[in-house]
Amino acid sequence: MEEAVNNIPLEEEEYIINMGPQHPSTHGVLRLVVSLKGEMVQNVEPHIGYIHRGIEKMCESLTYPQIIHLTDRMDYLSAHINNEAVSLAVEKALDIEVSDRVKYIRTILSELTRIQSHQLFWATFGMDLGGLTCFFYGLRDRELVMDIFEETCGGRMIVSYNCPGGLMNDIHPNFQKRTKDFIKYFRKTLPEYDRLLTGNVIFQERLKGIGIINREDAIAWGLTGPVGRASGFSCDIRKHNPYSAYNKVTFKEILYNEGDSFHRYQVRMDEMRESMDIIEQLIDNIPEGPYAEKMKPVIKLPEGEYWQSVETARGELGVFIVSDGNKNPYRMKFRSPCFANLAPLNILAKGFKIADLVAINGSLDLVIPDIDR
Amino acid sequence: MDNVQLAASAAALAPGNEIVLGKQFVEMTVAPELLVSTATALKQNKDTLFDMLVCITGVDWGKELGVVYHLRSTVSNHMIVLKTKVSDRENPEIDSLCSLWPAADFHEREVFDLLGIKFRGHPDLRRLFLDSTWGYPLRKDYKDDINILAK
Numbered sequence A: 001m002e003e004a005v006n007n008i009p010l011e012e013e014e015y016i017i018n019m020g021p022q023h024p025s026t027h028g029v030l031r032l033v034v035s036l037k038g039e040m041v042q043n044v045e046p047h048i049g050y051i052h053r054g055i056e057k058m059c060e061s062l063t064y065p066q067i068i069h070l071t072d073r074m075d076y077l078s079a080h081i082n083n084e085a086v087s088l089a090v091e092k093a094l095d096i097e098v099s100d101r102v103k104y105i106r107t108i109l110s111e112l113t114r115i116q117s118h119q120l121f122w123a124t125f126g127m128d129l130g131g132l133t134c135f136f137y138g139l140r141d142r143e144l145v146m147d148i149f150e151e152t153c154g155g156r157m158i159v160s161y162n163c164p165g166g167l168m169n170d171i172h173p174n175f176q177k178r179t180k181d182f183i184k185y186f187r188k189t190l191p192e193y194d195r196l197l198t199g200n201v202i203f204q205e206r207l208k209g210i211g212i213i214n215r216e217d218a219i220a221w222g223l224t225g226p227v228g229r230a231s232g233f234s235c236d237i238r239k240h241n242p243y244s245a246y247n248k249v250t251f252k253e254i255l256y257n258e259g260d261s262f263h264r265y266q267v268r269m270d271e272m273r274e275s276m277d278i279i280e281q282l283i284d285n286i287p288e289g290p291y292a293e294k295m296k297p298v299i300k301l302p303e304g305e306y307w308q309s310v311e312t313a314r315g316e317l318g319v320f321i322v323s324d325g326n327k328n329p330y331r332m333k334f335r336s337p338c339f340a341n342l343a344p345l346n347i348l349a350k351g352f353k354i355a356d357l358v359a360i361n362g363s364l365d366l367v368i369p370d371i372d373r
Numbered sequence B: 001m002d003n004v005q006l007a008a009s010a011a012a013l014a015p016g017n018e019i020v021l022g023k024q025f026v027e028m029t030v031a032p033e034l035l036v037s038t039a040t041a042l043k044q045n046k047d048t049l050f051d052m053l054v055c056i057t058g059v060d061w062g063k064e065l066g067v068v069y070h071l072r073s074t075v076s077n078h079m080i081v082l083k084t085k086v087s088d089r090e091n092p093e094i095d096s097l098c099s100l101w102p103a104a105d106f107h108e109r110e111v112f113d114l115l116g117i118k119f120r121g122h123p124d125l126r127r128l129f130l131d132s133t134w135g136y137p138l139r140k141d142y143k144d145d146i147n148i149l150a151k
Helices: A002-006 A055-059 A064-071 A076-094 A100-128 A132-153 A175-198 A201-207 A215-220 A225-229 A261-283 A337-342 A345-349 A354-364 A368-372 B003-013 B032-044 B104-115
Strands: A015-019 A031-037 A040-047 A304-312 A315-323 A331-335 B018-021 B026-030 B052-060 B065-072 B079-086 B093-095 B118-120
Touching (some): A040 A345, A040 A354, A055 A064, A055 A331, A076 A100, A076 A304, A100 A132, A100 A261, A132 A175, A175 A201, A201 A354, A215 A225, A225 A261, A261 A354, A315 A337, A315 B052, A315 B065, A331 A337, A337 A368, A337 B104, B003 B018, B003 B026, B003 B032, B032 B065, B032 B079, B032 B093, B079 B093
Antiparallel strands (some): A015 A031, A031 A040, B018 B026
16 A cells, blocks of 8 residues: 555656657647646647748738738638638728629638538547548548649639639539539438447547636637637628628528537538538529629739638638738738637646547647637 | 727727727727836726737837737627837837736747847747847848848
8 A cells, every 4th residue: 555655756746748849639730738737637738839930921022912822821621711811801992893703713612611610620539549540531532622622723722712802713614513422411410420439438538628608708819700600609700791782692691609628529410411401402403604703913902901700611810901002011910820729728628638639639630720820 | 899989988998099990990009108007097997898819010110119919708709900110220128018917928928039129027038939149030120141031
């Protein structure tokens, strides 16, 4: 008995573990310095900046059509939506109204982007928690969306398809058929995801009640997207400040009040269904019209400040442009959703086990280049 | 509440600030010493209730360094823009808003990192992305030695 007591000599001491920047569960170059007491997390300190490219500084010497190509590289899983945000901000500044055709196509592509982003989340989240099969299922289905992007935009992840004034090119003749085929296929496959992972007892036990944040804290920390909505904070920009064709479609904003890791996961699963509903409402009704407005060869924004928020797969992306009337922005700021969602990681993980930190970090669905910019 | 009403109630809540009705939002220029009291009033008043800090942007205006705050009320979905400026470029200091919105923590560290504006009362003001050997890259007088983007 005495021996057993003596075998835990370090019980009273706090020790520090370095997780990342090359740890597979941080999904990128995020470094977490974790203080532990036994297995319990005392403090988490995120160290970021490993993939800081100074995009905001680079924007100051680029023109607006060039900036579009940089935004793909922030949240690379929401590339279409990032492009759209800058395009909308420039169009707003120039008082340009794009055709309904552009609005419909932008909305469809944004929702396809959301679906593929949540598929990748599902795949990697399952893998983080020990279910490697999820990774193959998720990436298999995501490939179908990537093929649609490739055919229409030319790129798979780095698409740069939206541009100020409309789209780079018209949609591919196969676009509608392929998208409908995908929706038909994915309606059948999505319940498979639930059977494979959502209902799994081990999976639920590891997530329910882990990493809770309540609604007031979620608002105070500025959490948006599925992370905010899992805490009951109604923050969907598509509902509150509709852009593109979101005022023409009906969809539910998914809200849960529990605010734990499991419901952050559940919000994303439900959102994939809502996204499919939105696409189905639009895909057969894409109106005729020009795919781009005629723009001046050199786009100069009038002097002033412009703000545009959009809902990416991770939350609110805000684009803030300060223009001095030149062809380059004077200052360009991206309010990225992951940056805000990372900040409360410490209070989410405190008091839980280190294995739960992996689950909490996964449920925030962070994309590190979006944090660092 | 539309922007005209919002401007009126914001003016009543925090007198002494210059208020402009912008194209998109109500824009309030606040003296640095009035920043905390103005933000507190805007957050706590029942009419305005700006409970969410969306974004903090540091801007180098040339002679002055400025900080722009985008605030949103999650109850009535309106937004306001607070702007403040300091003319001391050597040692710029602005009060921190971390005690009002914890979200300000990371945003203020980012502004400190890239523009060198110090936030008084910030619990943990360290550089966020870059190490201490860098200057402040988002300042307009920053010399980029490698000059990737030189024309």
